[in-house]
Amino acid sequence: MHRTKVKVVADALDANNTIARANREDFDRHGVAVVNLMSAPGAGKTRLLERALASLDGVRAGVLEGDVAGSFDADRLSLLHIPVVQLNTGAGFGGECHLDANMVRSAIPSLPLADLDLLVIENVGNLVCPAEFRVGEDARIMVCSVTEGEDKPLKYPLMFRACELVVINKIDLLPHLDIDLERLLSNLDAVHPGVRRMLVSARTGEGVDELAAWLAEVPGRVRAAA
Amino acid sequence: MHRTKVKVVADALDANNTIARANREDFDRHGVAVVNLMSAPGAGKTRLLERALASLDGVRAGVLEGDVAGSFDADRLSLLHIPVVQLNTGAGFGGECHLDANMVRSAIPSLPLADLDLLVIENVGNLVCPAEFRVGEDARIMVCSVTEGEDKPLKYPLMFRACELVVINKIDLLPHLDIDLERLLSNLDAVHPGVRRMLVSARTGEGVDELAAWLAEVPGRVRAAA
Numbered sequence: 001m002h003r004t005k006v007k008v009v010a011d012a013l014d015a016n017n018t019i020a021r022a023n024r025e026d027f028d029r030h031g032v033a034v035v036n037l038m039s040a041p042g043a044g045k046t047r048l049l050e051r052a053l054a055s056l057d058g059v060r061a062g063v064l065e066g067d068v069a070g071s072f073d074a075d076r077l078s079l080l081h082i083p084v085v086q087l088n089t090g091a092g093f094g095g096e097c098h099l100d101a102n103m104v105r106s107a108i109p110s111l112p113l114a115d116l117d118l119l120v121i122e123n124v125g126n127l128v129c130p131a132e133f134r135v136g137e138d139a140r141i142m143v144c145s146v147t148e149g150e151d152k153p154l155k156y157p158l159m160f161r162a163c164e165l166v167v168i169n170k171i172d173l174l175p176h177l178d179i180d181l182e183r184l185l186s187n188l189d190a191v192h193p194g195v196r197r198m199l200v201s202a203r204t205g206e207g208v209d210e211l212a213a214w215l216a217e218v219p220g221r222v223r224a225a226a
Numbered sequence: 227m228h229r230t231k232v233k234v235v236a237d238a239l240d241a242n243n244t245i246a247r248a249n250r251e252d253f254d255r256h257g258v259a260v261v262n263l264m265s266a267p268g269a270g271k272t273r274l275l276e277r278a279l280a281s282l283d284g285v286r287a288g289v290l291e292g293d294v295a296g297s298f299d300a301d302r303l304s305l306l307h308i309p310v311v312q313l314n315t316g317a318g319f320g321g322e323c324h325l326d327a328n329m330v331r332s333a334i335p336s337l338p339l340a341d342l343d344l345l346v347i348e349n350v351g352n353l354v355c356p357a358e359f360r361v362g363e364d365a366r367i368m369v370c371s372v373t374e375g376e377d378k379p380l381k382y383p384l385m386f387r388a389c390e391l392v393v394i395n396k397i398d399l400l401p402h403l404d405i406d407l408e409r410l411l412s413n414l415d416a417v418h419p420g421v422r423r424m425l426v427s428a429r430t431g432e433g434v435d436e437l438a439a440w441l442a443e444v445p446g447r448v449r450a451a452a
Contacts, residue, residue: 040266040267040268040351041266041353041374041378041381041382042266042371042373042374042375042378067381068354068381068382068383068384069380069381069382069383070377070380070381072377072380072381095354095382095384096354097323097352097354097355124354125266125353125381125382126323126352126353126354127267127351127352128294128321128322128323128350128352129323145268145373147268147371147373147396147399148267148268149268151296151298152267152268154295154296154298155267155293155294155295155296155298155351156267156294156295156321156351157294157295158294158321170373172402173373173399173402173403176398176399176402177399178429203404
């Protein structure tokens with residue numbers, strides 16, 4: 001039984017990866033670099049994007065917003081006057097807890113790829129399944145709020161391993177929390193040694209320039225690797 | 227295609243509900259009331275349990291801990307000298323993002339049901355799938371941290387609808403956040419009108435007595451309903 005279950009899951013992930021490659025070919029053909037942005041619910045992905053994308057000079061950015069229901073984040077990001085497309089995962093039952101390659105594929109016709117250098121895909125808030133499903137991205141960022149505690153890398157190891165950048169957000173709250181930041185960082189090193197990390201506050205803006213610079217460099221890095 | 231997918235999901239949920247009923251019969255036979263405790267990662271479920279279960283006079287409580295990996299929360303709760311059983315969902319691939327009835331069923335032989343009045347099942351941190359899978363519980367609590375923002379009830383409506391009690395945690399941080407608490411509460415009323423709610427801080431202990439009293443009353447309510 002267990003073996004069968006794993007086999008079925010492996011098949012589903014194979015099928016997902018095939019569609020993810022097709023997405024990536026479409027993005028590459030238009031010269032669009034793609035970042036998959038993941039975190040737990042309420043870690044501050046949207047607010048970080050509001051701040052970071054506003055200061056991306058010379059890079060034409062767009063956002064694909066993934067949510068179970070509603071278009072609250074898409075509405076906020078539209079105020080930046082950039083292309084934003086909403087993808088809802090809530091059809092059929094309680095909702096999908098992640099974006100998969102097929103959902104992203106369904107949104108591609110709505111995206112103005114010819115007018116973009118960078119597409120940020122804001123995933124559904126969840127520390128498990130989004131890490132399992134590639135969607136055709138070039139890079140993955142995960143956002144971890146200091147309010148979530150020191151233990152999250154150890155409890156959700158795949159998420160912290162499956163990314164090129166870990167953004168540790170809400171550092172303005174550190175004086176009001178019991179969290180041991182050094183222990184959070186050493187737990188991160190235990191599951192993903194040496195991964196690039198940034199300490200930021202989307203609220204105060206501290207560290208957001210560094211994130212904006214990282215995002216601005218993604219299209220160049222993707223072109224250089226092609 | 228869409229219809230087929232929904233059919234498969236419906237079958238899986240039917241199978242889950244059948245096993246959940248078997249779990250509930252086992253719990254009922256031993257006179258154990260069961261609470262399914264759900265939240266996003268890092269909302270403070272474990273710290274709330276540390277505080278609330280420590281003050282549960284006259285109720286014999288135990289905990290079934292659900293995590294993708296590790297036994298960090300189980301180790302913490304074991305210090306209360308109550309029965310704690312760890313269930314890891316990480317086997318096979320990146321890990322399951324929720325507990326289902328079959329996983330809970332597999333843990334029942336490890337639980338000292340004859341010695342318990344109340345079993346709290348601490349689910350995997352996730353605001354989507356845990357709400358879709360009954361595990362044999364009598365009541366459901368969801369914990370929402372004020373750090374997660376006002377919009378979570380609207381973005382994850384099933385989770386906020388599928389519970390009898392919403393615990394709004396980390397209220398000690400309110401002076402340091404931009405969140406509008408009244409808007410969070412009105413968003414909650416929009417998706418689950420009139421649901422019982424408590425404002426608490428697991429850190430300072432504020433409001434935890436009210437949660438402990440609610441938990442202490444669950445076994446009596448279950449017996450009265452039987």
